Amino acid sequence: MSSDVTADAAPGTGAPAPGRPSGTGVPAGAAAAATAPGGLDPAALRRRERRFRYRDKWWGYALIAPAGLGLAVFYLWPVVQTLYYSFTEWGAFGGTEWIGLxxxxxxxxxxxxxxxxxxxxxxxxxxxxxxxxxxxxxxxxxxxxxxxxxxxxxxxxxxxxxxxxxxxxxxxxxxxxxxxxxxxxxxxxxxxxxxxxxxxxxxxxxxxxxxxxxxxxxxxxxxxxxxxxxxxxxxxxxxxxxxxxxxxxxxxxxxxxxxxxxxxxxxxxxxxxxxxxxxxxxxxxxxxxxxxxxxxxxxxxxxxxxxxxxxxxxxxxxxxxxxxxxxxxxxxxxxxxxxxxxxxxxxx
Amino acid sequence: MRRRTLLTAAASALTAATGALATGCDSGASARASGRGGRLTYGVWDVYQLPAMRKAAREFERTHPGVTVEVQLTPNGTYWTKLRTACTSGTAPDVFWMNGPNFGLYADSGQLLPLATDGPDAVVEPSAYPPDLFSLYHWKGRQYGAPKDFDTVALWFNKKLFERAGVDPPDGTWSWEELIENARRLTDRRRGIHGIAAPVWAQENYYDSIAQAGGWVISKDRKRSGYSDPRTIEGLRLWVDLIHRHRASPTLQQLTDTDPRQLFQSGRVAMMQACSYDAATFWEDRGIRDQVDVAPLAHGRHRASIIHGLANVVYARTPHPELAREFVRFLSGRKASLIQGRYGSAIPARNGTQEPWTQAKPSFNLQVYLDAVKDAQAYPISANTAAWSHKEQQWLARAWSGHEDLTDAAHSLTRAMDQLLAQEGKSGS
Missing domain, CATH: 1.10.3720.10 (MetI-like)
Structure with a gap:
């Protein structure tokens, strides 16, 4: 499951927000870098990792956007609307009236x-x-x-x-x-x-x-x-x-x-x-x-x-x-x- | 995924509405751009009547150069849901079919354009149609529908089963007593044959018997239920007694498991009351075509049957109100009525155009459906007919099945119906 990967990585990196100056992420990222395998210099590895993270993250959002939008427009938003309408009287041809409980x-x-x-x-x-x-x-x-x-x-x-x-x-x-x-x-x-x-x-x-x-x-x-x-x-x-x-x-x-x-x-x-x-x-x-x-x-x-x-x-x-x-x-x-x-x- | 059905159901109306809105804007704009000629849409639900409707539309186009009419078919199952959504978003067809149970809702909330009934702009002439059909589409002093077709009720019978039981076929003179007596004689429990089918059907069964008993379903001002009136209950009792007291009809459970038409077609029921459009069903079934025929209903205190029919109506927010009215005038006219009759699907509403319909199935005595018009009573409706007609079904089914005493069920139904009618009066939108 792909969500496991990000879930495991998140505590180590502190998941820096996009556009934030890269320096601020260092103290949180250090723990992850220290345990990183391989013979690379920890700082270089860290930089590379972060670069991938940014890019991966945006790609990830871009790729789930079509499905996510569909979900939001066709499932989540109607749920909110349904909740709202449950407090209204809704005539056969629209025209809602708030009637509380x-x-x-x-x-x-x-x-x-x-x-x-x-x-x-x-x-x-x-x-x-x-x-x-x-x-x-x-x-x-x-x-x-x-x-x-x-x-x-x-x-x-x-x-x-x-x-x-x-x-x-x-x-x-x-x-x-x-x-x-x-x-x-x-x-x-x-x-x-x-x-x-x-x-x-x-x-x-x-x-x-x-x-x-x-x-x-x-x-x-x-x-x-x-x-x-x-x-x-x-x-x-x-x-x-x-x-x-x-x-x-x-x-x-x-x-x-x-x-x-x-x-x-x-x-x-x-x-x-x-x-x-x-x-x-x-x-x-x-x-x-x-x-x-x-x-x-x-x-x-x-x-x-x-x-x-x-x-x-x-x-x-x-x-x-x-x-x-x-x-x-x-x-x-x-x-x-x-x-x-x-x-x-x-x-x- | 089935898991999503709930959300989908909740969402469908909303998403359908937004979708319709988007496409509707386009069509409205293009229609306005095309100027005087214009394009009309005509909403119908019956696939069997589609050829006749298309033919009528072509005929209208021929006499109105520059005008196109698109006949839009929406199956009956989704017609009303879709139409309601389309009306909400302003995108309903310019002209569409309407029926009695739904009419009040649309007329009362201003979804329909009134149609002139006299003067030079008259769209429909009242005298050209059966009065109780015409008045069905009258709402608060104005006419909104031009009758398109009608259906009345008559008694179908299986000649072979009558012969075997030595009973003379119905000839229109029967009283309720004779109907009951003959239904009993036709019942042969050993062979699994019943004299008559008594399902909880409104238009075919209990609305007719209520009228025959001198009862009423809804008051003239559409504010009160008539189900507590002793005569109304008498009308209902005919059917309950046929099942339980005379045991001349299958039980409600049997009629739920197997449609009464199927029981009739398979020779397990000797009589059933059916609407004129069912004639086509029995005609198509070659196994019984020669065995069955149709007669007028038996009479109670009065001779009566229920008339119902469809009408063509004009959508209130159509971009072409004049053209739409013109089309409705044409559809209710002699020419379009004759086209409809020739295709044989429904009885044209216009007087004097019905002969082709009766002649389309020569071995059936279909004239009885036309004769029924003179004793016909209008189908009972109000602003939200659907709501109380569901209560009607639920309460009457309890009496029909024997779970509840008929009088008690009728009183409960009166209370439920009165409450719903009071709500109609309150909302009034």
Whole structure:
């Protein structure tokens, strides 16, 4: 990672600002120069280094400028604007009016918001259950001498690269209460299946199952990479010490894989809390049925509610408040996860 | 990356707005430079009607030398979002399609130019269109839309299923009682066949039955909801009872999982109420073309159906208001209406130009859609129709699914709708 290079170098040089007289940087730079390898005169080396630093830095900024500008204009600035609009009432054709915390007060008393938030949290929790599953798959695919691993890897990864819209269309048919394959299979073993995505009691589980199906491949690939990064000698040493397969898994594999597990967990939480397209289409909100799915209230996610309020009900200020709350929630959950990682993640 | 969807969604409106603004300035400048002739843009959303619209535009160009009309297609899914953004930034098409549920929003916030209805500058003559269609585009004393087409509602039925059940096909004389009775007789649960489909559809189902029962959805001054009126509830109850009491319709869950049209086309539902534009769907399906036909709706206390239709409107900030009005006058005229009818996609709104539409599908009795006009009632709207129509869907779905008593749901809906209507009155922008 390139950022490591600058991070390591920065304390030594004091990162002099451009255009500053070169003399002022000397005391801070001395420490770095003293430890520099090679037979060059420390002062000359220092000068050369600084020259490179200036130039490198400007090149660096120039090269990231296009991406950085795009990020600022299309992502960061809208975030600031969204925050501003969450304190306003925004008519359908512009014309904002500052209304302070009114949107947030409405939100706290809006049962639809709390229901949507609850749905989203349940979905996220259920999708997290896919990580152990991905772990099992990764371990299985990592077994030496197993045949057809390439095929399995591809099969499990396929849902990840499939458009959520296509996934939703297919799963709607699989889940169809009258003619779906799932219910036909269940009836073969004597179980009378339900209307999975229009029954309020099953809708969240049915959608989360698709969520797991769509993410398990991605997590599996990451975990597989993590597994393959564990040196084989550790296992040899462990078996010499008399550790069985199970002991090896819990005492070696799991701790050494914990950084990857942490990464997949953080990413899954961030993505799941923002789930939109899959659920929107599964509930049939894009069809003439619209919001009349009897399980709509139990399926609707926070981003769906934001979309509904902002772009259909013409309450954009309120929509902005909804996403701002979601934004803060995601930040908080991510921060908590980073806090907790100290307890269970082992690096190296 | 999916991770970015939230930010993207939040940003899309803003970035779209700035983008549109930039391009809009250019087109405005060039249009002004070209002087009297000018270039008009015409915004539409239906790809099936595109050929007819293009043909009409060419015809207009032919009679107006120096004028070009560009027909801009935006798919239905994004049409309204895009149009709203374009209106905000001053770059909407000069002339564009409007529908009932969205009309109030645009008229109320001054996005449309009024159209003269009499005198030498008249753009639309009121007498040339069905009155309830014309009045749909009337807002606070002024006319803003020139009716383009209309859709009414009628009862489709599967002749084969009627024969098998020994039921006489509907002939326009049916009362609600006969509709219910026959739907029950047509239901054959062993074969998975239901007499009728009762989805939570407004224009096709409950708006019609509310009118037939003598109820109302919204007050004349558009300030109060009519959902607590016993007659309104009676109109709603027809459908809830067809599902739960008479068990003559698939449940709401079944109708959510499979679109009612598909159930009808696959012979698993014997009747359904559908709008005139659905005729094309049934005509295209060769498997059922000869098996189905259409009849007038059953009557309750009254004989009634809902009429809705699109209109051509002029954008308030168009650089060519006169030319745009002239184009709208042409589009609502006899010639353009006949072009539209000949392409067979939608029923032209102008009286006396509808014959070609009914004749395009000879085996269907499409005349019933034209006859429905005389008992038609206007589609209910207000300044922010979308907001309460979503409440409508959510509350009525609870009653339809049986999770909530119909009367309770109707009262909750009244409260929610009244609150939204009060907000409309307050903002008034």
């Amino acid at each position: 009114t949107n947030y007060r409405t939100l706290v008393g809006d049962p639809e918001f709390w229901q949507a938030l609850g749905n989203t949290v349940v979905y996220t929790a259920l999708v997290l259950l896919g990580i152990p599953l991905a772990m099992v798959l990764a371990v299985l695919l990592n077994v030496k001498g197993m045949r057809g691993t390439g095929i399995y890897r591809t099969l499990y990864f396929l849902p990840v690269v499939t458009m959520p819209a296509a996934v939703a269309v297919v799963w709607r048919w699989l889940y169809n209460g009258d003619v779906g394959i799932l219910n036909q299979a269940l009836s073969a073993i004597g179980i009378d299946g339900t209307f999975w995505v229009s029954d309020p009691t099953t809708v969240r589980f049915a959608i989360a199952a698709i969520g797991v199906w769509m993410t398990v491949g991605y997590n599996m690939i990451l975990l597989l990479a993590g597994l393959q990064g564990i040196p084989q000698d550790y296992y040899e040493a462990a078996s010499l010490d008399g550790a069985g397969r199970v002991r090896q898994f819990f005492s070696l594999t799991l701790p050494l894989l914990s950084p990857t597990l942490f990464f997949t967990t953080v990413l899954s939480v961030i993505q799941s809390l923002q789930v939109f397209d899959l659920v929107y289409l599964i509930l049939g909100a894009n069809t003439q049925a619209g919001l009349t799915n009897p399980a709509y209230a139990e399926g609707q996610t926070v981003v769906m509610l934001f979309f509904q309020k902002s772009f259909f009900d013409n309450q954009r200020g309120y929509g902005a408040a909804i996403v701002c709350v979601l934004f803060v929630l995601i930040m908080a959950l991510t921060a908590i996860q980073f806090r907790l990682q100290k307890r269970w993640v082992h690096y190296g």
